[in-house]
Amino acid sequence: MAPVYSRIQSHEREQEKAAELLQDARDRAFKTRGYNFIETRKKLVVEFRARNDNKEPYEWQLDVSEALILGLDCWWTIPPFQNLGQFFANHK
Numbered sequence: 001m002a003p004v005y006s007r008i009q010s011h012e013r014e015q016e017k018a019a020e021l022l023q024d025a026r027d028r029a030f031k032t033r034g035y036n037f038i039e040t041r042k043k044l045v046v047e048f049r050a051r052n053d054n055k056e057p058y059e060w061q062l063d064v065s066e067a068l069i070l071g072l073d074c075w076w077t078i079p080p081f082q083n084l085g086q087f088f089a090n091h092k
Helices: 007-033 037-051 060-068 084-090
Strands: none
Touching: 007 060, 037 060
16 A cells, blocks of 8 residues: 655655656756856856845746746646646636
């Protein structure tokens, strides 16, 4: 029988998996084209501040931005889209 996880445990597991996928994509990009995630994130922060009254981006915003740059399919991780699967399942 598969273990049963609480909602918090499931969320934590999903975050760990997402972090692993992002790191794997970073590693591949570094090997193939010299990608530097630290410099990329610095540039993202500068651009975000410039466009948002000098506000700091949330960590998830940087993660999603970087994942998109690296070609990962991650649109569903953005909070407004997280419940779309459930919405479409209930509105056929």
